[in-house]
Structure formats: structure tokens, C-alpha cells
Amino acid sequence: xxxxxxxxxxxxxxxxxxxxxxDATSNMDTYRKMTREHAELGPLVALYANYTQxxxxxxxxxxxLSDPDMKEFAQEEMTAAKARMEQLEIDxxxxxxxxxxxxxxxxxxxxxxxxxxxxxxxxAGDLLRMYTRFAERNRWQIEMVSxxxxxxxxYKEVIVRVVGNGAYSKLKFESGGHRVQRVPATETQGxxxxxxxxxxxxxxxxxxxxxxxxxxxxxxxTYRASGAGGQHINKTDSAVRITHLPTGxxxxxxxDRSQHKNKASALKVLAxxxxxxxxxxxxxxxxxxxxxxxxxGDRSERIRTYNFPQGRMTDHRINLTLYKLDFIMDGDxxxxxxxxxxEHQADLLAALADAT
Numbered sequence: 001x002x003x004x005x006x007x008x009x010x011x012x013x014x015x016x017x018x019x020x021x022x023d024a025t026s027n028m029d030t031y032r033k034m035t036r037e038h039a040e041l042g043p044l045v046a047l048y049a050n051y052t053q054x055x056x057x058x059x060x061x062x063x064x065l066s067d068p069d070m071k072e073f074a075q076e077e078m079t080a081a082k083a084r085m086e087q088l089e090i091d092x093x094x095x096x097x098x099x100x101x102x103x104x105x106x107x108x109x110x111x112x113x114x115x116x117x118x119x120x121x122x123x124a125g126d127l128l129r130m131y132t133r134f135a136e137r138n139r140w141q142i143e144m145v146s147x148x149x150x151x152x153x154x155y156k157e158v159i160v161r162v163v164g165n166g167a168y169s170k171l172k173f174e175s176g177g178h179r180v181q182r183v184p185a186t187e188t189q190g191x192x193x194x195x196x197x198x199x200x201x202x203x204x205x206x207x208x209x210x211x212x213x214x215x216x217x218x219x220x221x222t223y224r225a226s227g228a229g230g231q232h233i234n235k236t237d238s239a240v241r242i243t244h245l246p247t248g249x250x251x252x253x254x255x256d257r258s259q260h261k262n263k264a265s266a267l268k269v270l271a272x273x274x275x276x277x278x279x280x281x282x283x284x285x286x287x288x289x290x291x292x293x294x295x296x297g298d299r300s301e302r303i304r305t306y307n308f309p310q311g312r313m314t315d316h317r318i319n320l321t322l323y324k325l326d327f328i329m330d331g332d333x334x335x336x337x338x339x340x341x342x343e344h345q346a347d348l349l350a351a352l353a354d355a356t
Contacts, residue, residue, distance in 0.1 A: 005048045005092070012041045029206075036104060044095045051088040057081040097348045102203035102279075103169035107162045108145065108272045109201055111155065114177070116195020118152045119184045124197045125154030126329060127178060131162075131171070133331025140164025145265050146253050159269060161204070168203045173317075173340040175201045176301045182308035192309060196302070203279075205271040213271060219243040220263070225254035242266045249273050318343045 015038045018024060025031050058081045064074035111127050113120040135142050141163040148156040162171070179196045187193065205211045225239040239254030240262040251273065253266040305314045306325060313328050313336070314321045320339050322328065328336065 004096070005044075008041055009045050009048060012038065012045045015041070039104070040099065044092070047088060047091055047095060051085060051092060054081045054084040054088060058085070093349065094345060097345065100169065100172070102172075104165055105168045105203040106164065107167045107171060107201050107203055108159060108269055109162055109171070109174075110157070110159045110199065112157045112198050112200075113150070113155065114196040114198055116180075116193065118150060118154075118186070119180075119193055120195040120197055121150030121152065121154035121156055122184075123154065123178075123180045123195055124150075124156070124158065126180075127197055127199065128155065128158055128160070130329050130331055130333070131174075132160075134171075134333045135162055135164065135167075135331075137331055137334075138164055138166075138170070140167055144255055145269060146251075146255060161268075168201070169341070170337045171201050172203075173303075173337070173344070174199050176303035179302055179305045180308070181305065200276065202272040202276040204268065205275045211271040211274050213244070213267075213274070217245050219245060222259060238262060240266050242270055244270055244274065247274065247277065249277075315340070 015034055019031075019034055019038060024034075058078055061074040061077040061081065064070040064077075067074075109131060111124045111131075113124045116123070132142050143161040143163065145159040145161050147158045150156050177196055177198055179194060181192055181194050183190055184193050219242070221241040221243075222237040223239050223241065224237055238257055238259045239252065240259060241250065241252045242263070243250050249270060251266045251270045253262040253269070256262050256265070303315065303317055305316070306329070307314070308325060310323075311325045312321055312323045313325050315336065318339060320336070322335065324332070
């Protein structure tokens with residue numbers, strides 16, 4: 001482990017030099033990769049520097065043991081330094097775990113109403129508000145990509161782009177079935193109804209290299225947009241539907257008045273969906289060799305229940321129940337997302353221990 005950390009320290013120093021060069025931004029793709037790598041290595045190298053300092057403190061204390069006047073102080077220093085080293089070693093092991101290359105990416109967030117009719121569409125709107133508030137807490141940007149509004153409010157389907165560092169890392173475990181139990185506003189008998197939505201979180205693909213889409217594999221149709229937008233949006237063929245023939249994936253976008261912009265947005269969503277299919281296939285292969293509590297990639301899996309009468313949220317994958325549903329629906333997801341990430345990290349550490 002120490003040899004690898006020495007190599008990473010040297011790599012960070014190399015990146016510092018490269019990023020300071022005048023032509024560093026001549027190739028923006030390379031520059032973006034270097035800055036991303038620099039951001040990942042910085043905290044790790046700083047932690048290793050603390051580990052090295054603690055090791056040096058022990059060596060210095062050993063040199064003072066022969067001095068009667070300094071012996072007690074030296075022993076205290078050694079005890080404290082050893083405790084620091086033990087904790088730092090654990091922290092370093094965690095940071096050296098295989099990184100998800102998509103963790104720092106922007107995401108496309110899809111929410112679709114499922115069983116439950118109008119109530120499901122209303123819940124889809126509630127989930128979008130929850131994630132929007134969470135994004136605001138993290139100072140991320142939300143961009144509407146596509147929406148299909150319900151007649152009673154909420155959404156039959158909505159896609160937004162979430163722009164911000166670490167968006168995928170914090171929301172990647174949100175994919176799956178979300179179930180709600182509550183009394184709908186239209187319920188006159190006060191009966192609790194159960195409905196559901198599905199959420200898909202997809203990392204945004206790099207335009208250059210992540211997903212290779214052959215134009216010959218695409219069928220692009222244009223049509224007149226429907227819904228809000230005034231006379232102009234209904235009189236021009238600005239809406240775009242793209243079908244990826246090999247996979248059958250269909251993406252529609254009509255939110256902008258410009259056909260060109262709608263096509264660009266649809267292509268980005270298409271690339272993210274293709275990348276998502278590839279990721280889920282990879283996750284399924286990994287799950288076949290090692291059981292994982294989180295991130296199985298199965299969208300049909302019910303991952304969470306929101307019980308409004310009892311004010312509780314339960315995540316079924318990690319058996320976590322929180323009695324602060326109002327706060328959660330207002331975007332206070334930190335405790336939940338941290339618990340999911342910690343469980344995933346523990347699973348990786350256990351797998352690493354089994355392998356060794």
C-alpha cells in the first residue's frame with residue numbers, strides 16, 4: 001500500500017506541473033481529465049502526509065526514550081501517534097478502494113409514474129421537488145430536459161439534468177422503485193392508498209469517448225410539439241424523437257422551441273441511457289460473483305417506502321428507517337445518502353478482505 005501511495009504522491013506533483021503549463025488548456029478534454037484526477041488525488045495525498053508525519057513522530061519519540069527526563073513524554077507521544085496511524089491506515093484503505101469513474105459526473109434523473117394512477121403522478125412531482133431541494137443544498141443546477149405533465153398535477157414522466165460535482169456519487173443509489181403510502185387529496189373515505197414511481201439515475205456520458213453512437217443506427221423523427229409554449233411551439237416541427245435501432249431505446253424532447261437544441265438534448269439523454277444499460281450489465285455480472293446490498297441495477301426492485309401517516313421513510317436495502325419524512329421530502333437526504341454510501345463502502349472492504 002505504501003509503495004502505491006508514494007507513486008500517487010509523485011503523480012500529484014507531476015499534475016501540479018502539467019496544470020501550470022501555459023498550454024495546459026489547449027486540449028480541453030485532456031485538461032478536464034487532469035483536473036478531475038488532481039481533485040481525486042489531493043485529499044488522498046494529504047492523508048498520506050499525515051500518516052507519514054505520525055510515523056516520523058514515533059521515530060522521534062523512540063529516540064527520546066533513553067532520556068529519563070523525556071521518557072514519560074516520549075511514551076505519551078508514541079501512544080498518540082500509533083492511535084493516529086491506526087485510524088489513518090483505515091482511512092487510507094477506504095480511499096484506495098476502487099473508485100467509480102462516474103462518481104463526479106453530472107446526471108440525468110428520470111422519474112416515471114407507476115402503479116397508482118393520478119396519485120402516482122403527484123408523487124412523481126413530490127420526488128422531483130425532493131431531489132431539486134437536495135440539489136439546492138449541494139449548490140447543483142437543475143435543468144429540465146423533458147416532461148410529460150399529468151392532468152391533475154405532477155408528472156407521468158419527467159427527465160432533468162443535474163449539474164454539479166459528485167452528483168452521481170450521492171444519487172446513484174436512488175435508482176429503483178419508490179413506494180408511497182398516504183391518503184390522497186381526492187380520497188373522501190380517508191383510506192390510505194399505495195402507489196409507486198420508478199427513478200433512474202444515469203451518469204452523463206462524455207461526448208468524446210464514453211458512448212460511440214453510429215449515426216446510421218439512429219432514426220430521427222420531428223413533429224409538432226404539444227402542450228405549453230404558445231403559438232410558435234405548436235406551428236413548427238420543433239419536437240424531436242430519436243430511436244436507437246440496435247437497442248430500441250427511444251428518447252423524445254420538445255421542451256425547447258429550437259429543433260436543433262431539442263435534438264442535442266435528446267442525443268445527450270440517449271447517450272446516458274446507453275451508458276446506463278452498459279453499467280447495469282456490468283453490475284449484474286459483478287452481482288453474480290459477489291452479493292451486493294446496494295446498486296444491483298435492478299430498476300424493478302422496490303428500494304424505499306415513504307409512509308406519510310406514520311411520518312417515516314424506510315430504505316429496504318439497508319433496513320434504515322427514519323422518522324423525519326417531512327424533512328426528507330424537503331430535500332434533507334444527507335443522512336440517507338451517507339448511510340447508503342457507507343454500506344456500499346463496507347461491502348467493498350469486505351470483498352477486498354475476502355480476496356486477500
